Amino acid sequence: MHATLPLLEVTDFPALQRQPLEILQVNLGYRCNLSCLHCHVNAGPNRTEMMDRETIDLIVPILKARQIHTLDLTGGAPELHDDFRYLVSQATAAGVKVIDRCNLTVLCEPGQEQLAQFLAEHRVEIVASMPCYSVKNVDQQRGNGVFDKSITGLRLLNELGYGKANSGLTLNLVFNPQGPVLPPNQQALEADYRRELKQHFDIEFNQLFVLANMPIKRFGSTLISKGQFADYMQLLKSHHQDDNLAGVMCRTTVSVDWQGNLFDCDFNQQLEMPLADHATRHLRDLLTHDLNNQPVAVADHCYGCTAGQGSSCGGAL
Secondary structure, X not given: OOOOHHHHOOOOOOOOEOOOOOEEEEEOEOEOOOOOOOOOOOOEOOOOOEOOHHHHHHHHHHHHHOOOOEEEEEOOOHHHOOOHHHHHHHXXXXXXXXXXXXXXXXXXXXXXXXXXXXXXXXXXXXXXXXXXXXXXXXXXXHOOOHHHHHHHHHHHHHHOOOOOOOOOOOEEEEEOOOOOOOOOOHHHHHHHHHHHHXXXXXXXXXXXXXXXXXXXXXXXXXXXXXXXXXXHHHHXXXXXXXXXXXXXXXXXXXXXXXXXXXXXOHHHHHHOOOOOOOOOOEHHHHHOOOOOOOEOOOOXXXXXXXXXXXXXXXXXX
16 A cells, blocks of 8 residues: 655645644544445454553543543444443443444444444434445445445434434434545535435435545555546645635544544544644543644645535535
8 A cells, every 4th residue: 555644744734723622533443344445544344453441441531521522433333342332321421422433334234233222322423424325336435235235224223213303313424525526515415415315215314524535545545556646636735725724623623543542633643643742642641631722733635624615524614
């Protein structure tokens, strides 16, 4: 695999400064039941990196100490971690909102038959990857049979109330482009998703988030192999919007890898770019250190969050 950081670290991206923490985003590990082309963490069935219980037991005390209102769980497939339900139960009991970044197909995995019910009982907000409403596009990006399993997962969640008006159970979908292009307008694409998923599958959801593909890891390496890396970076830079800087995730979120190390965002984590505040390197440091007003570590991939309508973990900015 081609390394992308050497092509990104010399940058003219604008300086950013942190605001008070609102979200703790935790990557529980890289094991996943899928191996998607666009995956910026190179997750897959053969990955063994998983967070240990000692590190997991730091999470809720830190949420309380820093008064962080949201725990955002990622992977891999975070649900495949043996302590996923333990952590969710601890966090929701402490009054923290939990987000599960779910690939939908995990709901169909052996041993996960009660997972959807568990998520509903704990009122976990689901952010589900659904890169298209057509079987051809989804299976091309994520693997054969993924579309049908995703539809099965969505129907299961709808049956429990997810995505339904006034249920209090939030189901948001995520779109990624197929290749080195900017995502389309979020509102227009959301309308298309609503129409197609309702008409063909009677599926409902709350919102659609459109995210730009980051030129790192598996996707970045593919761009290099095809000779498209420079053109994609030029596309991102030429569509940069200063107005999007106020809404990027790294200003109010800190990202934690499976070993407990801290990063300004999930993308910096995969590039192994540590916090600019070198005194705060590990999750346990948040018990005594506040990140407010600290600079954010940036590189050229950050243009992926500010190009066009902008995108972060919460979709268009």
